Amino acid sequence: MEAFDSAERRQAESSGRRATVIGAGIAGLAAALRLRRQGWDVVVVERAPSRRSSGYLVNLHGPGYAAAERLGLLRALTPRDIGFFTSVLVHADGREKLRIPAAVTEAAVGNRALSLFRGDVESALYDAVAEFADIRFGTTVRAITQTPGEVEVTLSDDTHLRTELLVGADGVHSRVRELVFGAESEYFVDLGHMVGAFPLETSPAHMPDGVGTTYIGPGRTAAVMNLGPGRSSAFFAYRCLDPDAELALGAAPALTRAFGDLGGGVADALRQLDAEPGTAYFDSVGQIVMDRWSQGRVVLLGDAAWCVTVFAGYGAALALDGADRLGTALAAHGDDIPAALDAWEATLRPEVTKRQALARKGISRFAPPSRAHVWAGELMLRAIQLPGIRGLVRRSIQRANN
Numbered sequence: 001m002e003a004f005d006s007a008e009r010r011q012a013e014s015s016g017r018r019a020t021v022i023g024a025g026i027a028g029l030a031a032a033l034r035l036r037r038q039g040w041d042v043v044v045v046e047r048a049p050s051r052r053s054s055g056y057l058v059n060l061h062g063p064g065y066a067a068a069e070r071l072g073l074l075r076a077l078t079p080r081d082i083g084f085f086t087s088v089l090v091h092a093d094g095r096e097k098l099r100i101p102a103a104v105t106e107a108a109v110g111n112r113a114l115s116l117f118r119g120d121v122e123s124a125l126y127d128a129v130a131e132f133a134d135i136r137f138g139t140t141v142r143a144i145t146q147t148p149g150e151v152e153v154t155l156s157d158d159t160h161l162r163t164e165l166l167v168g169a170d171g172v173h174s175r176v177r178e179l180v181f182g183a184e185s186e187y188f189v190d191l192g193h194m195v196g197a198f199p200l201e202t203s204p205a206h207m208p209d210g211v212g213t214t215y216i217g218p219g220r221t222a223a224v225m226n227l228g229p230g231r232s233s234a235f236f237a238y239r240c241l242d243p244d245a246e247l248a249l250g251a252a253p254a255l256t257r258a259f260g261d262l263g264g265g266v267a268d269a270l271r272q273l274d275a276e277p278g279t280a281y282f283d284s285v286g287q288i289v290m291d292r293w294s295q296g297r298v299v300l301l302g303d304a305a306w307c308v309t310v311f312a313g314y315g316a317a318l319a320l321d322g323a324d325r326l327g328t329a330l331a332a333h334g335d336d337i338p339a340a341l342d343a344w345e346a347t348l349r350p351e352v353t354k355r356q357a358l359a360r361k362g363i364s365r366f367a368p369p370s371r372a373h374v375w376a377g378e379l380m381l382r383a384i385q386l387p388g389i390r391g392l393v394r395r396s397i398q399r400a401n402n
């Protein structure tokens, strides 16, 4: 396996250093992989009873693709790439408005890019690390105390772990953050929108094959990708004043209330969700904004630390890049873990700040505030097809990725 070749196996022989990672998402598994490679003995604690699968589509390009490459994941990820597909902007009733061929997107994004289900990224990481790390499913963290020399972690099964480094990679609603840094309300900045996304077991009805359709109207977006069985998916984003009420309603009823009037593939996607509600990601959209991501030997990573949100389209990239850079900083600072964590944060913070700002700006692309904004967005999409503008788009994507 590329991610752990025989040279790395030897290199990975235990150095006796112990790290505990809370959360087996992209950030946690990437950190476990990177640390194990440097000889750390790693325990990963995951609340879910087993590995999560599929999820929603994530794009990795620019630094996200480069981080996947550095982590040795490309050989495992490339066969799972969904690839580029034709995008069709549609009216509310599903009729075609505007078509953007796959080649246009490919020319703008470039060939160092992958489109993957989140579960496939997690599987590639899990396969690379499972043999070398102690992964405990169905377990969570109950208490954390630290001295200058170590961290003691009490788990939900009453196990006590003594560890030199604790990585909180337990997502936007992080328990590690709550235990060590304080309540979520101190750090969560609500962006006033809901997002729902889920895979489709069967190809959605009333849609052409091999395309993704997107409806963008005032305050909402609905996208349905018909890329065949096991590769199709749906994505919904909408403005919302009371996220708690939406969450209490649940994904299928809330999304049906917000999008049930739309034609095309939306109705079938919602029907599939209703039949299998457990497959959906459904949450309010909010950023985590913190002055510091570490305290002593405890560090937050990924959405737990900085959740840039779906509107940035960059959280998985930052999780991979952040984990890789964490390994580099720890290798450079020997036993001085707090210094390594400070140095790590200094290298990453400018990128996180930039992506959080881009996400806040990007909200209006997903939920335009008015009809005029919808028309302006459509004009831009039409312009992308003009060869001169295409070059501009490519350069602006490259600038955002530098």
Ligand SMILES: Cc1cc2nc3c(=O)[nH]c(=O)nc-3n(C[C@H](O)[C@H](O)[C@H](O)COP(=O)(O)OP(=O)(O)OC[C@H]3O[C@@H](n4cnc5c(N)ncnc54)[C@H](O)[C@@H]3O)c2cc1C
Pocket (backbone or CB within 6 Å): 022, 023, 024, 025, 026, 027, 028, 045, 046, 047, 048, 052, 056, 057, 058, 059, 060, 064, 118, 139, 140, 141, 169, 170, 171, 172, 173, 174, 175, 176, 195, 196, 197, 235, 281, 301, 302, 303, 304, 308, 309, 310, 313, 314, 315, 316, 317, 318, 319
């Ligand atoms: C719809 C959507 C589309 C997206 N598209 C893109 C994209 O195109 N490109 C991109 O780069 N990013 C994208 N993102 C963002 C990206 O998916 C996330 O930023 C990334 O997956 C975060 O990974 P994470 O490991 O930090 O957190 P999570 O994925 O939330 O993982 C946290 C893990 O911790 C576990 N956990 C939680 N609490 C506990 C606990 N108390 N104890 C133990 N375990 C716990 C969870 O079960 C989970 O396994 C998208 C996000 C969404 C919602």
